[in-house]
Amino acid sequence: MLPRFDLEKDAASARIVVAMSGGVDSSVVAALAARTGAEVIGVTLQLYDHGEAVKRSGSCCAGQDIYDAKTVCDRLGIAHYVLDYESRFRTGVIDKFVHEYAEGRTPVPCSLCNQGVKFTDLIGFARELGADCLATGHYVRRVVNGDRVEMWKGRDPARDQSYFLYGTTRDQLEYLRFPLGNLPKSEVRGLAVEEGLVVADKPDSQDICFVPDGDYAGLVKRLRPETAAPGDIVDMQGRVLGGHQGVVHFTIGQRRGIEIGGQPEPLYVVRIEPEQRRLVVGPRRALAVAAAHVERINWLAEDQQVVEAKVRSLARPVPSRWDGKRLTFESPEYGVAPGQSAVFYEGDRLLGGGTITATETASMDKAAAA
Structure with a gap:
């Protein structure tokens, strides 16, 4: 059964905007949207100046990716727009990442990007176009539960991206669609082959998109030389x-x-x-942490005291207690650092999350026992 877009009107009179990074996931979303019979518009963000973008590979929203997105749109017979967000991305994501890194913290730039240019600004643009929704290739599930819309982990644990989307607001979630949330990557690639998309075998982007070679230190040193x-x-x-x-x-x-x-x-x-x-x-x-102070909380669901907390994208959620400012782990947790995101779950349901600003070290005895 193909994914649904849950449109509130007949598809023939609907308009869907698809955020297209030039990769296989968002390209398949565009193809699925086109199959509904709705008017579909692909939108790609140019996040680097042109001279820099054309030389990049292994990232997203770079020169080759923009070309690939346009090629897919031409294949599907849908419109394609490119928005120059280089300045917004630099100030809203890259500069903040560098500042946090230089201050000894461990930032999560993908969360910053999703909270800014990728959702806030793109949703604004989609609304200006009169679209009924904005669809993306993220592997999360949008679940309608009575009169409430919830975000759940992607069905495939290896692809779940909910950790990076904790900053999504309730109003944004009403407007967003995530048609790949129930699919494994293999099936997504199969759909790309079925549609004859040139990106069917394109590798996934690696590392942080604006540091495709993984050399975070090189970027920070260039912008903040004192850190060297x-x-x-x-x-x-x-x-x-x-x-x-x-x-x-x-x-x-x-x-x-x-x-x-x-x-x-x-x-x-x-x-x-x-x-x-x-x-x-x-x-x-000595790395064992008993509790973390978390600020700038965004709740997608109701505020809860007992949660499962995830403090790194690849970590498993662990039983924790939240008192409004302080997140206490049931057992000492390792790899917790200021700047990281603490994301709260109840099973597969994402409750919300925030930014870790400080940690409290567990006693050596407790750490040894754990």
Whole structure:
């Protein structure tokens, strides 16, 4: 059974705008929308200046991707618009990412992008076009439960993208459609082959779209050169163990690159102090976190005290308690850092989430027991 768009009118009189990144997922969404008989308009965001975009590969919304999106639209016989959002993307996503990284935090730029240019601005444009909805290729489910619209995890756990969409507002969710939420990737590629789309075998984008080579440090150093200044590596008692070539090369929980021998246990980055150009390192148990302070909360569902919290995109949700400011984990959690998103679930249903601003270390005894 093909995905539905849940239009509130007859498809023949409806208009669907599809956010097209140039990849296989959004291209299949456009093809499925066209099959409904509705008027379909593809919209692609140009997020880099032209000279920079045409040289990029392995990202999204780059030069080749714009061309691929247009080719797909031509194949489907639908209109295609390209919106120049380079300036908005730079100030709303890249600059914020660099600032957070330079301050020793671990930002989640995909969440920033979805909350800004990809949803807020695109929905505004779609409404200007008189569209009945904006459809995207995200792997999440939009579930109508009585008079309430909910967001659920994608049916395929390996593809679920709900972690990055916690900032979606209730009004936005009313307008958005996610037709791929019940499908595995293999079936999506099969639909692309069936439609004869040139992107059927196109690889998925990797890493952060504006850092397709994965060199986050290179980007940050270019925009914030002071982050490349050398400094001390100290233990948790403040004793100098060695040196580093810039805090930009490290994130909390990182082990690689510390390069200090003669220690009884492997060392991990426990804290980053950018103003002092200092890394604080310790054993893995020093990374255990008992609680996190979370701000800028967005609730898609009702506010709840008992939740399952996910603090990294690839982590599993863990039992936690929320008191309005503080998220307490049932057991010590590892890999938790300021800047990350804490996203709340009830089973497959996404409740909401926010940004971690501080963490509380678990006692060494509890960490050892866990």
